[in-house]
Amino acid sequence: MRRLHLTDRHLRVMLWCILLGLQPAFGGILDPFNWARSDRIEVNIPWLPFENETRCYDDLGCLNITRSWYHLIHRPFNVFPLPRVVINTRFILYTKKNPTDGQLLNVNVNKTIVKSNFNPQKLTKMIIHGFIDTPLSNWVSEMKDELVKAGDFNVVVVDWAGGSLPLYTQATANTRLVGLEVAHFINTLQKEHGLNPLDVHIIGHSLGAHTAGYAGERIQGLGRITGLDPAEPYFQGMPTHVRLDPSDAQFVDVIHTDGKSIFLLDFVFMAGYGMSQPVGHLDFYPNNGKEQPGCDLTEGPLVPLTLVKQGLEEASRVLVACNHVRAIKLFTESINGKCPYIGHQCPSYQHFLAGKCFHCGHGCAIMGFHADSSPGLITNKDNETENEVYPSEEHDTIGAKYYLSTGKEQPFCQRHYKVSIQLANPKGAESWVQGFLKVTLLSDRGVIRGMDLTPSNYVKLEHGTSYTIVVTHPMDLGGKVRKV
Structure with a gap:
């Protein structure tokens, strides 16, 4: 039988997860071969059923709890519904x-x-x-x-x-x-x-x-x-x-x-x-x-x-x-x-x-x-x-x-705009220069001003390269941008 080796730190984390009713997303790290599936566990653990348990609810039908409902990490506990x-x-x-x-x-x-x-x-x-x-x-x-x-x-x-x-x-x-x-x-x-x-x-x-x-x-x-x-x-x-x-x-x-x-x-x-x-x-x-x-x-x-x-x-x-x-x-x-x-x-x-x-x-x-x-x-x-x-x-x-992408408040729905910039490569360019990029788009339907092209503030732009980003705005310019 394969054994799952966990460090003291892992055990503390698992205990916290069980107490809080949380499901660890790191299951793949602790259990890369999916050994924790209950149908692969051969030891006698009290909360794991070894025979099907079934309860029926009048004309609704029946429910059972089998080994497939258990996983040591993802779903360690199972009970039947309340009446x-x-x-x-x-x-x-x-x-x-x-x-x-x-x-x-x-x-x-x-x-x-x-x-x-x-x-x-x-x-x-x-x-x-x-x-x-x-x-x-x-x-x-x-x-x-x-x-x-x-x-x-x-x-x-x-x-x-x-x-x-x-x-x-x-x-x-x-x-x-x-x-x-x-x-x-x-x-x-x-x-x-x-x-x-x-x-x-x-x-x-x-x-x-x-x-x-x-x-x-x-x-x-x-x-x-x-x-x-x-x-x-x-x-x-x-x-x-x-x-x-x-x-x-x-x-x-x-x-x-x-x-x-x-x-x-x-x-x-x-x-x-x-x-x-x-x-x-x-x-x-x-x-x-x-x-x-x-x-x-x-x-x-x-x-x-x-x-x-x-x-x-x-x-x-x-x-x-x-x-x-x-x-x-x-x-x-x-x-x-x-x-x-x-x-x-x-x-x-x-x-x-x-x-x-x-x-x-x-x-x-x-x-x-x-x-x-x-x-x-x-x-x-x-x-x-x-x-x-x-x-x-x-x-x-x-x-x-x-x-x-959506907005942070209603209306949440946004229009997506793809903006590509070709960066110049002048002889006297300095790599240490920092700043922010914004763009204004004009069309027959209206104007979008100050659209942020460096929203994460840590985008690295290199001279002589192209930079493309998808940004959003509530206004629909209808795909006909006349001026940038």
Whole structure:
């Protein structure tokens, strides 16, 4: 049997991670051969099951915990969900007829469906919140309002607040049962009321994204899942049945905004809340998918201003999870916004900023609500509905990363401009000269002044070379720049 040799420092870090419920992104360093997978461990460790453990939940179906749900680093603990009555999953309907007063739907009580404004012939959008969140959160209401405004949809908010509270380990387990509840809800509406699963689009944030994945596993032909910064701890690096993956729906699009990991060698490990690995058909990484502009508290008095403008809840989000919730804000803005979020397929964000993937010949996609109209996706015309979209065989997007840059405040959507400069090489040039570069662009549509070409302040420019950078601005010059 292979043994995993860890230093005292590594053991201290792992202990902190377990206590804090964090998932180390350095798993590949400590465990390069994936020896920590529980199905490769032959010693008797108390929390690892050696036989399948199964629990059934009435008409919802059954859940089991096998060795494949464990990993010494990525997912060291697993428990079963809390009872149904405790989690108390509820489904609240909003439509254009009742945009503010939700109607409670219970598929086991037929009259709650028949007497509601639910119409199975219309598209259905479902919102699933995440950890330490509720349907009363500001963002849920804002997203719901934008969806109601966008079209004549059935907008269903999934309330699982009874199971989203700490401990995080328990909340991750509860998502599996909530996934069963969502699947039962949709499957019953299909069987008894004629709902087509292809017409259903589930939007989940954090743990809600994986919840949508669990539901999709049990819904034949689910149309779409949008994962908004899917939770990283206990999911990243795990098998597909443990997390959101492309097989969970006909189309899975994901926005990553908090995938950064920081390792403090002598004390504790801190990780981003969101996944960094691609898990959908289209995976978008705005601003490299790690740190979002406007979320650095050292940039200015962001929290006090937020506290005044949007209240205590939003201020706490800025303090604790600004990067993590940015995916929500980007998606919400994309629903009715006129500016399209164009993501460029590229090997890295650095390549993207250097203009190496600027043209859509490398592959482009639309991030957010309209992702299903991206180039490279085709519509199945053979079905009765034209809502089924998926990547074409000629352009397999699974595993690819799409990069773009956004602003630090609303409107977040920006236009991308590629600027190339040929630097002169005069005889008397001195290499020690330092400075900054700005550019002004003029077109028939307007003027962009003072666009910063050296935003990181440490760009080294050499005489006689060319310098290319992709910069952003909210204004659209229509591609017709007359003067620089």
